[in-house]
Amino acid sequence: YNPDIYVVMISGQEDMRTALNTLRYGAFDYIIKSETLPNDISKTLEKVELVDQKIKSKKPSLVQKIINLAI
Numbered sequence: 001y002n003p004d005i006y007v008v009m010i011s012g013q014e015d016m017r018t019a020l021n022t023l024r025y026g027a028f029d030y031i032i033k034s035e036t037l038p039n040d041i042s043k044t045l046e047k048v049e050l051v052d053q054k055i056k057s058k059k060p061s062l063v064q065k066i067i068n069l070a071i
Contacts, residue, residue, distance in 0.1 A: 006028040006048045006051075006052075007026060007027045007028055008027065008028055008029045008030075008031060008041075008044055008048075009022045009027045009029070009030045009031070010031045010032075010033060010037070010041075011030070011031075011032065011033065012032070012033045013032070014032050018030075019032075028044070028047075028048060028051075029044045029047070031044060
């Protein structure tokens with residue numbers, strides 16, 4: 001398990017159960033192959049970047065960790 005890895009499943013299956021299970025077991029997104037695939041991938045990568053930025057902005061710095069230990 002590595003929280004810095006985002007799994008995106010791309011499949012030709014349009015079955016909702018498959019998509020939900022993929023997400024339930026840890027995938028970040030499920031994309032169905034179609035004519036809009038390049039656009040769908042681009043949108044997903046933008047979401048990954050946004051989530052990654054938000055997660056990193058919430059991580060305390062080393063100085064903050066040391067101060068919290070002293071309190």
